[in-house]
Amino acid sequence: MPHTYYDFFAGGGMAGFGLGPAWSCLFANDIDPKKAHSYRANHHGGAELVLQDVATLTCADIPGTADLVWASFPCQDLSLAGKGAGLAGKRSGMFKPFWQLVRDLNADGRGPKIVAVENVYGAITSNGGRDFATLAAAFSGLGYRFGAVVVDAVHFLPQSRPRFFIIGVRGDLRLPEGSIQDAPSSVWHPPALIEGQALLSSAARSRWLWWNLPVPAARNLALSDVIEEQPQGVIWHTAAETDYLLSLMTDLNRGKVDAAKQLGTRKVGTVYRRTRPDAAGVKRQRAEVRFDDVAGCLRTPSGGSSRQTIMVVEGDSVRSRLLSPREAVRLMGLPDTFILPERYNDAYKLAGDGVAVPVVRHLADAVFEPVLRRNRLALVA
Template structure:
């Protein structure tokens, strides 16, 4: 059986390495964060790991010719919760020196077969869609026909985590059949994506990525919770009662139903600042759909996701534990997290969900790299 090779840029704790598995051999990995890099090395080994700003990486640092280059570049300036600087911002601009390395590989006769880019949903609309066009034009100019879609980790894990995925296939490759959607699928190809790629969809340089849908998820949020995690203790009852009183009034009927339920009811919460009658009020806002909210990096109270559990009429609250956030990203319990809790939260909050990458491996990457892959029909104009 053929073994494939890959680079993992902006590698963090190595969630792409976790997803690709033993058939894939890492040639290179890069991250600027020493704590994330230490976790990467502890779990996947340090071979090929370069702890350095991507702006200081050169093509001479990149060994071999990879089948896959993956990049989950910094999202802070692209996030809907950010300031909207996009690729003009100091952090998200890291995409540009990364792409310069992709172009340098091609100039060196080592163009990777597949380049995959992952980022937040906000990348679709940041700077009025200009950043999406930067990404699209980069793939086209480098000789890649690419597919794009928004894929949500909620299809695999009890966490709402929609992300933009762009997968470029070198033009000399024969992609697997059925990879392009005949028409936009609203959950995977939102209006901003279709509008931003309209010209390239019409020319055939881009297509609407539509990997087969996975089987129904069979794991719930309650299944991933620890009973009494020492690093996320339950709050005293009095403090829980105080916070329950801060829950927005519109959630009170659901709150009363959860309190009266016979079984166990689990709801994650974020604290938000809302304006009510012209006054700023701090509110807890739970969600009742069985999904955790999107994990974030620790950057203040509004980023700290808590958990509310009703059982036999009793309410208890606490923060998510680091291990629970790792489970919500699809990492196994044997994964060694950073010792510092904030570092562990930063690692998981910045990562890419493991089963989403694994699904792309199974439905896109490996079929495209196998010699028997069949030609892909031309994507329709949109």
């Protein structure tokens, strides 16, 4: 019998890829028609997907009873790159109607066994920690025992992508042995999270758990492994375009390129364009490169500066181009069988808004499935 889940703010359904075939989605929701198209293309038609604003849904729209509720609610107002509106913002404020549905499900006797909420790292510190306290109070107020972790996709994929996950287990359920620990872990609980937990209300702290996640094996996938020589959807820059990109670099970043040239081997790096103040305080566009075989965090294509560029150096040869759509979804852990949107921006947005597939699998292995197995055994006993 499969485990069951609801997928809110589902996007292309990456959480489902992470959960895998042992899980069955009873209900999914998103408001973006283009993402919904991708979800359906990659989830056997996606009959469970409802294209509708979460604020207009009611408990009656949601079928059955799910083991897990997954929600990757909008991050823009919580992001360090955002304007600081936090949970009061128009987009990240969608947490409120989502949580009302969770409350209604509990009141209807259909409270999910596990609720997992994903967002950007900035959710911990947004509004001086008050937004984190609001999330914690939501879980605590429904009687869930809960804790949070920060998992960087770089443990599994060649992409730097730290994300915040708050995971709650219904108060009447038993926790499996070894799933929690007495103190925070330096791998999963950064100082900002520890500080935020200390500032929670006494009621929330009384229900707090330090989740015990295993440290994964060393990653064996490098950025160079996912890069295509003949990509679809993008073309290599002209020499003049690459020279212009190099001209936007500071001496520090040009030095990285020069060092890569001296190696005489193929080095693959990534470049983001950012606005930085110069020595006089004047804001200028800069190109910043990294050659550590890890991509920068994928973002949505809100402007040219947010599109990641690939730079390949082989001796004196320097080539550049945009990251391809296929490379972007590979960096999220999706298989090459994943059906891509036709337009570049749609594919890049889908990837940038998604959750890394192997991170979801790690959480399922470490928390979701052990909790469900423990409580199924308890019912049998």
